[in-house]
Amino acid sequence: MPIDPDFPKNHQVIGKHMHSDGEHYHFVWGPGRAGVEAAENEEVKAAYSQRGEEIVPLGVHGTMVAIDWDSCVADGACIEACPVQVFQWYRTENDVPAVDLTNATSAGTGSTVKDERKDYTDKADPIREHDCIWCMACVSVCPPQAVKVDQSSLEFHEKESGTFNEALSKGSAPPPHAH
Numbered sequence: 090m091p092i093d094p095d096f097p098k099n100h101q102v103i104g105k106h107m108h109s110d111g112e113h114y115h116f117v118w119g120p121g122r123a124g125v126e127a128a129e130n131e132e133v134k135a136a137y138s139q140r141g142e143e144i145v146p147l148g149v150h151g152t153m154v155a156i157d158w159d160s161c162v163a164d165g166a167c168i169e170a171c172p173v174q175v176f177q178w179y180r181t182e183n184d185v186p187a188v189d190l191t192n193a194t195s196a197g198t199g200s201t202v203k204d205e206r207k208d209y210t211d212k213a214d215p216i217r218e219h220d221c222i223w224c225m226a227c228v229s230v231c232p233p234q235a236v237k238v239d240q241s242s243l244e245f246h247e248k249e250s251g252t253f254n255e256a257l258s259k260g261s262a263p264p265p266h267a268h
């Protein structure tokens with residue numbers, strides 16, 4: 090099943106993946122889905138097995154540029170298509186299980202080259218979601234249709250930013266429900 094086009098309505102924020110610039114971040118939406126494309130893909134299954142890691146539901150990384158990590162089979166077509174390097178292979182920066190990225194901080198130093206995935210447990214991480222120029226090149230090239238790009242989803246990102254306030258970067262508006 091491709092990414093749920095209504096994921097911001099049907100899912101909730103389960104984490105916040107920070108960029109180490111201290112300013113940018115993307116949300117992670119869950120719960121993830123079991124038994125979809127990644128869990129069915131032979132290359133992905135073999136790579137997990139080789140590492141001794143379990144395939145667990147991961148959810149959707151990003152909001153305006155959203156990748157369903159349970160669908161992502163580490164093809165890398167989105168990474169190759171993007172003219173402004175929104176994505177990186179997360180494992181080429183932090184070689185940890187994908188579930189640990191739900192509330193991680195990444196510097197954006199990972200590879201932006203399609204064939205430089207660490208292995209098929211890797212995922213395309215929209216670490217520079219804020220740099221997207223809405224060209225839509227990444228959307229149609231994804232084999233399992235794991236990608237949704239929608240500028241109007243900024244509304245959901247901003248709404249979550251207002252409530253997910255404890256880690257907001259300096260200089261942001263004060264939290265709306267200060268006690």
Ligand code: SF4
Nearest residue numbers: 171221222224225227
């Ligand atoms: S829509 Fe274009 S700029 Fe945005 S992430 Fe996809 S390929 Fe990159």
